[in-house]
Amino acid sequence: MLQYTIRRLLLSIPVIFGILVVTFVMARSIPGEPCKAMLGEKATAEVCERFTREHGLDKPIPVQFGIYMKDILQGNFGKSIRFSRPVSDILIERLPTTIELGLIALIIATVIGVPLGVISAVRRNSAVDVGTMIGANIGVSMPVYWLGLMLAYVFALLLKDTIFWLPPSGRLSAGLAVIPFYEYYGWNLAAGSASQTVAEFISNLFIVNSILIGDWVVLGDVVKHLILPSMALATIPLAIIARITRSSMLEVLRQDYIRTARAKGLVERFVILKHAFRNALLPIATIIGLQVGTLFAGAVLTETIFGLAGVGRMLYEAITARDFPIVQAFTVVIAVGYVLINLMVDLTYVFIDPRIRLE
Amino acid sequence: MTDTNTTNENETQDYRSNSLGRLTMRRIFRQRSAVIGGTILIFLILVAIFAPAIAPYSPEEVLIGKEDVSKREGPCIHLLGCDEEKPQHILGVDGNVRDQFSRLVYGTRYSLYIGFTSVGFAIIVGTILGAIAGYASSWPDNLIMRFMDVLLAFPSLLLAIAIVTVLGRGLQNALLAIAIVSIPVYARVVRASVLSVKEQEFVAASRALGGSHFHILFRRILPNAISPLIVQGTLGIASAILSAAALSFLGLGAQPPTPEWGTMLGSERNQVFSAPHLVFFPGLAIMLTVLAFNLLGDGLRDAIDPRLK
Numbered sequence: 001m002l003q004y005t006i007r008r009l010l011l012s013i014p015v016i017f018g019i020l021v022v023t024f025v026m027a028r029s030i031p032g033e034p035c036k037a038m039l040g041e042k043a044t045a046e047v048c049e050r051f052t053r054e055h056g057l058d059k060p061i062p063v064q065f066g067i068y069m070k071d072i073l074q075g076n077f078g079k080s081i082r083f084s085r086p087v088s089d090i091l092i093e094r095l096p097t098t099i100e101l102g103l104i105a106l107i108i109a110t111v112i113g114v115p116l117g118v119i120s121a122v123r124r125n126s127a128v129d130v131g132t133m134i135g136a137n138i139g140v141s142m143p144v145y146w147l148g149l150m151l152a153y154v155f156a157l158l159l160k161d162t163i164f165w166l167p168p169s170g171r172l173s174a175g176l177a178v179i180p181f182y183e184y185y186g187w188n189l190a191a192g193s194a195s196q197t198v199a200e201f202i203s204n205l206f207i208v209n210s211i212l213i214g215d216w217v218v219l220g221d222v223v224k225h226l227i228l229p230s231m232a233l234a235t236i237p238l239a240i241i242a243r244i245t246r247s248s249m250l251e252v253l254r255q256d257y258i259r260t261a262r263a264k265g266l267v268e269r270f271v272i273l274k275h276a277f278r279n280a281l282l283p284i285a286t287i288i289g290l291q292v293g294t295l296f297a298g299a300v301l302t303e304t305i306f307g308l309a310g311v312g313r314m315l316y317e318a319i320t321a322r323d324f325p326i327v328q329a330f331t332v333v334i335a336v337g338y339v340l341i342n343l344m345v346d347l348t349y350v351f352i353d354p355r356i357r358l359e
Numbered sequence: 360m361t362d363t364n365t366t367n368e369n370e371t372q373d374y375r376s377n378s379l380g381r382l383t384m385r386r387i388f389r390q391r392s393a394v395i396g397g398t399i400l401i402f403l404i405l406v407a408i409f410a411p412a413i414a415p416y417s418p419e420e421v422l423i424g425k426e427d428v429s430k431r432e433g434p435c436i437h438l439l440g441c442d443e444e445k446p447q448h449i450l451g452v453d454g455n456v457r458d459q460f461s462r463l464v465y466g467t468r469y470s471l472y473i474g475f476t477s478v479g480f481a482i483i484v485g486t487i488l489g490a491i492a493g494y495a496s497s498w499p500d501n502l503i504m505r506f507m508d509v510l511l512a513f514p515s516l517l518l519a520i521a522i523v524t525v526l527g528r529g530l531q532n533a534l535l536a537i538a539i540v541s542i543p544v545y546a547r548v549v550r551a552s553v554l555s556v557k558e559q560e561f562v563a564a565s566r567a568l569g570g571s572h573f574h575i576l577f578r579r580i581l582p583n584a585i586s587p588l589i590v591q592g593t594l595g596i597a598s599a600i601l602s603a604a605a606l607s608f609l610g611l612g613a614q615p616p617t618p619e620w621g622t623m624l625g626s627e628r629n630q631v632f633s634a635p636h637l638v639f640f641p642g643l644a645i646m647l648t649v650l651a652f653n654l655l656g657d658g659l660r661d662a663i664d665p666r667l668k
Contacts, residue, residue: 018509029525137392137657141649143601145608146624146642149631157632297516301605305628315517316609319524327521335512 001350008346012339019335020072020328024065027324055081055324068328077329082321087329090314092197095333096204097171098310101302102295104226105233110288113238117245117284121253122272132242139239144298148232148305155228166228169307171206173221178203181212229306233298237291244287248280255279281352289345296334386662393658399651407467414461415447418618422446422456430456431627431634451636454627455616459637462618463644469619470648473534473603474596480538481599482592485545486581492546493553494576504550507543515540519602523611530619533612537602541595548591552584559583586663593656597649604645620645 035048035057043051052058056067071078077087120129156168172178180203182189182196189196203209207226210219252258253276261271299312311330318326349356387393406413422428426446434451435441450459492503510518522536556562557580565579606612607621608628615626620641627637 014505015508015512018505019512022509022513026521026525137650137653138646141597141601141646141653143604143608143621143624143642143645143649145605145628146638146645149624149628149638150635150642153631153635153638293514297514300516300520301608304609312517316520319521320611322524331513331517331521334514334517338512338514 023331027327030322078325080326082323087325092201094311094314104230108234109237113241114245117242120246121249136239136242139235145301151228184213229302233302248283252276252280289342292341390658390662392654396651396654410464414464416458416461418462418465419616428452450640465618466620474600477534477538477599478595481541482545485542486549489546489549493550507546510543528611530613533606537599548587556580556584590660597652
């Protein structure tokens with residue numbers, strides 16, 4: 001298994017290298033001078049020249065690529081052109097928002113989608129089944145941003161004075177503040193050290209942070225803000241997971257060993273959960289892993305609608321503003337994350353199905 | 360969603376006609392989802408063709424000074440008790456005082472155009488790449504498919520956004536971006552079927568008869584590898600329409616005043632609390648169109664290749 005993991009990691013190097021090349025080429029072929037885009041059309045030639053030199057944009061393209069590769073291998077993503085701040089700082093700020101949003105959406109999609117799929121398969125052609133499949137078809141056909149806007153309309157406006165009211169934008173209500181857990185406990189972390197970076201990253205996961213310091217008011221508020229965006233983001237994955245679960249279960253329920261299990265007189269619930277579901281799990285795990293890509297794409301739209309400062313929206317803004325360092329770093333992080341998550345999914349196969357030997 | 364209760368009775372009926380085309384058609388008509396999807400699609404195509412006859416106004420006609428309506432006014436339907444004195448706008452008017460219903464009707468044309476052209480382009484390029492990869496094996500296969508892997512490693516919408524930024528905003532470029540992003544899917548599908556078809560005996564026979572590589576690949580193998588492509592293409596149109604609308608929504612696709620649904624939604628999205636009808640209906644239209652292609656694709660898949668279910 002270790003050997004397999006290492007080989008898979010080595011095999012993903014060409015893909016990741018390809019991603020780096022494509023990202024670099026694309027970022028450089030965006031038309032227009034980054035200087036004019038950043039500093040405005042009125043920027044003088046001198047100002048522009050200094051700007052290009054400072055950001056290394058005056059060097060030949062192959063040299064720029066070399067510098068870019070070297071920096072990335074060293075984990076140095078450079079400085080954002082637009083914010084004049086290290087890209088890694090921005091990443092530490094923004095990534096947790098998207099991770100929280102994506103993870104909650106994935107949990108919603110799995111926790112609702114899998115049982116719905118199982119019930120649909122077991123009670124085939126029942127009202128639940130037909131309803132689920134109609135719902136799933138509509139779900140995959142729904143524009144995420146439209147659903148988001150409609151949810152905001154219903155929960156933030158129509159249900160305004162009820163207990164069901166939910167905030168339509170932001171991560172936290174005005175007047176509330178998140179105290180980073182390391183400050184709360186009075187830890188002394190050296191600025192710029194690795195431990196400080198990790199601590200800051202964790203404290204930006206607002207849910208984790210507020211649990212760590214036991215601030216239930218903030219926790220409630222953060223969760224309230226996350227409900228609508230994660231519901232919108234979860235719809236498409238939910239629909240896909242429910243469909244795959246159903247068809248995978250139907251396939252297994254047809255097998256002889258299920259008939260045998262029933263003939264033995266096993267309790268139906270036991271047959272479904274132990275004998276059928278266990279064996280239907282493989283395609284379900286695969287499809288859940290593949291949803292990560294959908295989630296990232298959906299995050300661009302969801303974060304835009306709900307005013308969340310996450311990676312998706314940042315990347316979209318950076319692309320349109322020609323902020324090369326951010327575009328490169330964020331794309332690399334997203335693509336590498338995607339490759340790694342799918343590797344992890346492949347590794348879980350061993351636990352799901354002990355017959356599988358990864359070699 | 361599928362109805363696969365193929366009884367023996369139906370099977371015997373099939374023998375009345377031995378034409379493969381008619382057999383397939385009959386199988387398709389037995390799929391409930393294909394029939395529903397196909398019906399919605401035909402309806403949409405008719406709406407697109409007869410848009411000028413259906414729409415009461417021109418989609419870009421600004422009604423300021425022509426009629427007594429104000430900006431973002433809600434729907435007014437005479438049959439439902441709206442004041443007869445007022446001009447009828449069944450879906451209301453938008454932020455530039457244009458008839459929302461007329462814009463929605465014309466928008467059908469853009470959606471269908473986007474779906475068919477971008478997928479058409481992606482299928483052509485993807486088929487050529489996938490066919491070469493599957494037929495040639497060894498290094499062309501490796502080269503092409505690894506590049507496809509790289510494209511697949513990006514979340515598709517983000518890649519499309521990046522391509523549009525490089526090419527510049529606008530409907531044509533958005534179409535191209537969506538086509539490029541979806542090429543890998545078709546390349547993979549075609550490669551997989553070419554790999555399985557090329558081992559069959561009729562291909563060996565064709566080779567023994569001295570057929571050229573070009574002849575064997577395009578006249579012998581591809582026609583036999585095409586059915587998964589039809590299914591994938593139909594489903595692909597659905598996601599192409601969805602992505603194009605998303606790009607337009609972000610302001611990267613069709614530009615105002617084009618009556619494209621995503622653009623309409625995007626330009627009024629901040630008015631969702633004050634004028635929800637301007638957001639609700641374009642989104643509903645997108646959903647209906649995407650749903651039609653999804654249902655049709657599912658039905659076709661079940662009819663053409665029951666193994667893939």
